[in-house]
Amino acid sequence: MNERATTILLRGRKVVGGRAEGEALVTRERISGWGGIDPRTGTIIETRHELRGCSFAGRVLVFPGAKGSSGWSNQFHLARLSGAAPAAMLFTEMSTKVALGAVVTRAPAMTDFDQDPFALIATGDWVRVDADRGVVEVIKRA
Amino acid sequence: MRLTDAERAMLEGAEGPAVARAMDLLVRYGEALGAERLVETNNVCGTIGATTPFMRDFAARHGGLDAVFSEFNLDSPEVVKVPRARTFTCHLQQGMDPDHAAAMGLGTEMVQLFRRGEAFAAALGVELANTCTPYQVGNLPRRGEHCAWMESSAVVFCNSVLGARTNTEGRESTGAAMLTGRIPYWGLHIPENRRGTHLVEVEAEPADVADWGLFGYYVGEVVQDRIPVIVGVGAPPDLARLKHFGAAASTSGGIELYHIVGVTPEAPTREAAFGGARPAATLRYGRAERRLAYERVNATARRREIQFVMLGCPHYSLEQLREVCRLLAGRRVHPDVELWIFAPRAIRALAVREGIAKIIEDAGGRLMSDTCSAMSRAIPPGTRAAAFDSVKQAHYLPAIMGIEGWFGTTADCIEAAVRGRFEGDLR
Numbered sequence: 001m002n003e004r005a006t007t008i009l010l011r012g013r014k015v016v017g018g019r020a021e022g023e024a025l026v027t028r029e030r031i032s033g034w035g036g037i038d039p040r041t042g043t044i045i046e047t048r049h050e051l052r053g054c055s056f057a058g059r060v061l062v063f064p065g066a067k068g069s070s071g072w073s074n075q076f077h078l079a080r081l082s083g084a085a086p087a088a089m090l091f092t093e094m095s096t097k098v099a100l101g102a103v104v105t106r107a108p109a110m111t112d113f114d115q116d117p118f119a120l121i122a123t124g125d126w127v128r129v130d131a132d133r134g135v136v137e138v139i140k141r142a
Numbered sequence: 143m144r145l146t147d148a149e150r151a152m153l154e155g156a157e158g159p160a161v162a163r164a165m166d167l168l169v170r171y172g173e174a175l176g177a178e179r180l181v182e183t184n185n186v187c188g189t190i191g192a193t194t195p196f197m198r199d200f201a202a203r204h205g206g207l208d209a210v211f212s213e214f215n216l217d218s219p220e221v222v223k224v225p226r227a228r229t230f231t232c233h234l235q236q237g238m239d240p241d242h243a244a245a246m247g248l249g250t251e252m253v254q255l256f257r258r259g260e261a262f263a264a265a266l267g268v269e270l271a272n273t274c275t276p277y278q279v280g281n282l283p284r285r286g287e288h289c290a291w292m293e294s295s296a297v298v299f300c301n302s303v304l305g306a307r308t309n310t311e312g313r314e315s316t317g318a319a320m321l322t323g324r325i326p327y328w329g330l331h332i333p334e335n336r337r338g339t340h341l342v343e344v345e346a347e348p349a350d351v352a353d354w355g356l357f358g359y360y361v362g363e364v365v366q367d368r369i370p371v372i373v374g375v376g377a378p379p380d381l382a383r384l385k386h387f388g389a390a391a392s393t394s395g396g397i398e399l400y401h402i403v404g405v406t407p408e409a410p411t412r413e414a415a416f417g418g419a420r421p422a423a424t425l426r427y428g429r430a431e432r433r434l435a436y437e438r439v440n441a442t443a444r445r446r447e448i449q450f451v452m453l454g455c456p457h458y459s460l461e462q463l464r465e466v467c468r469l470l471a472g473r474r475v476h477p478d479v480e481l482w483i484f485a486p487r488a489i490r491a492l493a494v495r496e497g498i499a500k501i502i503e504d505a506g507g508r509l510m511s512d513t514c515s516a517m518s519r520a521i522p523p524g525t526r527a528a529a530f531d532s533v534k535q536a537h538y539l540p541a542i543m544g545i546e547g548w549f550g551t552t553a554d555c556i557e558a559a560v561r562g563r564f565e566g567d568l569r
Contacts, residue, residue, distance in 0.1 A: 015174045030366065030396070035516060035538035039196075047441055047541045067366065067396040069538075070292035073312030077214065078196055095367060095396065096309040096329060099174040103167070104217045104314050109174070 008121075010136040011114045012090075015099065018108035021128040022087035024121050024138070026062040027051050030093075033101060034071025042084035060127040061086040062117055065093030072097035077104040088129040090117055090136060110136060143172045143326075144179045152322055160225055163218040164318035170217075171315055172326040181327035185283045185306070186231040187276050187291040188316025190215055190268065191259050193237030194519070198255055207262040215317025224321075227267045231320045232281050234293045235274045235457070238518050239510045245482075246520035268320075272512040273486035275385065275457045277304065280488075285407055288331055290319035294398075295389035295456045295534065301399040303384050305407035307331050310398055330399055336408060337417035338371030338401050340364075345428040347376035351462075352551040354383040355533035357427060358390030358397075360435040364425055367396030371415040373403045382462055389456050390533035394438075436568045439533050439549045442540040443564075450525040451559040452515050452539070453552065454484030455532035462552070463493050463509070467501045469556040475506030476562035480522040487511040507559070515539055529558040529566070 029050055031037070036046040042057030057079070066072050079085045089102050089109040102109035108131035121127060121138050128137040145153065153165040168180060192201045192210045201210050205221060212218040238248055240256045260270060271279050274293050277300065283289050285305035291297050292311045300306045309329040311319070319325045329335055342361055348354045361370050370391075379387065379402070391397040401409035409415035453466065463485060475481045483502060485493065490511040493499045499509045515521050516538045521528065527546040530536040536549035548558070554566030 013176075016170075035542055045541050047537075048438070065367070065396075068294065068393060070294050070297065070310045070312055073314055074214065077217070077314065081200075081213075093367070094175060096175065096311060096315070096326075097396070100171050100312045100315050103170050103174050104312075 005142055006140040008138040008140065010117060010120065010138065011134055012110040012136065013112040014131045014134055015109035015111055016102050016107065017132045019130045019132065020060070020088040020108045021126065022058055022060045024062055024123055024125045024127045025051070025054060025056050025059040026118065026121055026123045028064060028118055030064050030067040032068035033066065033073065033075035033097065034069035036068055037075055037079065039075045039078035040082045040084060042079050042086070055084070056086045057084040058087050060088045060090065060129060062090045062121050065091050066095050066097035066101060070097065073100040073104050076101040080105050088127070088131070090129065092117065110134065143169060143177060145169070149180060149324060158225060160216065160222040161321050163212070163216045163222055164321040167217050167314060167318045168322060168324055168326065172328070175326055175328045177326035177328040179327050180324040181288050181331055182323055183288045183290045183319055183325050184229045184323060185281070185287060185289040186229050186316050186320045187234055187281065187289070187293060187296060188215070188231065188311070188320060189234045189236070189292065189313055190263055190317065191233070191236045193252070193256050193259060197237070198252070201255070207259060211317060214313055217314045224266060227320045228323045229320055230269070231267065232269045232271045232276045233263055234276070234296070235514065235517050236272050236512045238520070239512045242508060242510045245508060246518055247523070271486060271488070273457045274514070275486060278457065278459055278489065279486045288325070290316050290325040292316050294392035295385070297398050298388035298392045298400065299385060301330055302388060302401065302406050334417070336399060337369065337419060338415045339368040339422045340370045341421040341424040342370045342372045343424065343426050344372060344374040345426060346432045347374070348383070350551060351382045351386050352531060354379060355386040355390045356432055356435040356439070358387035359394045359439055359533045360427060360431050362391035362393060362395030362397050363438070365395055365397060367398065368422070369399050369401070370397065371401045371403060371409065371412060371421070373412060375402060375405070378405050382459060385456050386532065393534045393537050433568060436549070439536050442546045443527070443548045444546055445527045446563050446565070448527045448529050448548065448558050448562065448564050449479055450522050450528040451479060451481045451555050452528060452535060453482070453531055453555060455514050455516070455530065455535035458483060458485040458489070460489050460492055460498070463489070463498050465552060466556065467498055469553055470501065470505040470507070473505060473560045475559045479559050479562050481507035481559040482510055482515065483507060484510050484514045516542055519543065521545065529555045529564045531555045
């Protein structure tokens with residue numbers, strides 16, 4: 001490994017079990033499901049969202065939580081069936097929308113971290129999520 | 143999570159595979175939340191239709207409506223035969239209006255699919271209210287009743303105005319609740335979690351329905367998913383104002399419960415609304431905040447020429463339909479504009495009998511039901527810009543359909559429908 005690469009460990013609570021890894025996509029803005037994403041591609045479509053036009057498909061999505069319509073879970077459910085789900089979901093604010101959405105996305109998901117994920121994870125970092133053990137490993141992009 | 147003996151038996155299959163799948167989902171969901179137990183419910187509002195394009199294709203490919211219910215209402219990888227609902231269950235809005243299918247760009251095979259879906263739901267004992275406003279057509283849970291509702295604008299109304307208790311459920315959790323009569327005891331089911339968190343002091347008193355929408359849009363964006371306690375609104379808001387306030391607040395943020403001191407049932411006083419605690423923050427709603435909300439909701443609007451006006455988000459009441467009739471009196475919708483107005487089918491039936499529907503149709507508009515443009519992804523062909531009297535629709539539809547959207551009062555929108563140009567502004 002490149003000696004300049006830094007690895008950071010976070011611990012948190014399992015929401016949905018499993019292990020996955022991928023490039024991080026980080027936003028401090030909450031995400032709308034229905035009317036906020038295109039589930040066929042995993043792209044954020046909300047008009048004023050900072051990630052508008054970005055896709056979370058196959059990436060580790062780091063976000064505060066869910067907002068908006070109760071169609072949240074269904075949209076992420078559709079994203080899974082379209083092959084456009086995130087590889088894993090890390091979030092800080094628990095809600096019924098995000099919990100149910102994570103469950104039906106069936107991707108590893110975690111919350112309740114011991115450190116601030118927004119301070120430690122940036123878009124483009126490589127992130128390994130082991131939700132069963134409650135560990136997130138962040139390999140900072142050099 | 144602790145399960146009762148009856149719940150454990152359901153999980154283990156004593157009541158058949160569909161109920162077992164439903165309980166399995168509730169356990170996974172409850173554990174994801176960190177809930178300690180489930181609570182009994184006998185009031186579920188959900189959706190089991192398969193009328194959106196993706197669902198229609200899924201039903202066709204995977205073996206019909208039991209397959210759709212298994213996947214999308216139970217998150218079950220295996221197809222199970224769906225038994226009758228255990229609870230009172232009310233269907234929310236659908237993906238199309240079968241009586242206006244052609245206008246929505248849908249053929250007769252889609253209408254047949256819709257009818258099959260309706261027959262499927264009816265056979266399960268589901269009430270076919272087909273509206274985002276079940277509270278306008280007789281679903282009025284009592285104060286404190288544990289419910290499992292989806293549809294964010296209905297959830298916020300249920301909690302705030304009726305004082306019943308529901309979290310924002312989803313398609314899968316309401317499907318599971320419908321077959322088990324259970325939902326996780328978490329969040330707003332627990333009395334301590336219903337106390338206000340943010341104090342909102344109103345300086346610019348909302349004067350009409352549109353103003354209440356802007357107010358909700360601003361408060362939602364600031365408060366996000368916390369619980370605002372509002373003081374200083376002036377005249378107590380009526381049904382339409384409360385409906386639009388909540389719909390807007392749950393669009394820009396995730397507000398599921400608000401208190402208006404002296405108006406809503408859990409806020410007889412400011413102290414009661416906060417449960418004796420101090421507000422985490424205080425915000426002010428004045429003219430500058432109102433202006434900001436207006437500019438944000440009109441963020442996509444550029445061209446004044448509009449081809450489409452959509453009213454009835456959330457679904458209109460009879461009183462709102464009467465207001466449209468007054469505004470349309472002696473006028474005609476512009477030949478280049480389509481005017482679509484959505485109401486619950488029960489209210490549309492009344493509107494037909496009262497002659498309201500005829501007035502709208504004679505003026506060149508359409509009185510529709512069961513859905514809306516955002517749900518059905520249906521707009522008139524050639525629409526580049528549209529006008530709405532709903533903050534919620536103005537927020538969502540431009541993002542979903544790639545059009546420009548104006549927000550204004552109902553009068554601004556009718557004026558736009560007649561002239562083909564939106565001339566509304568913040569007044």
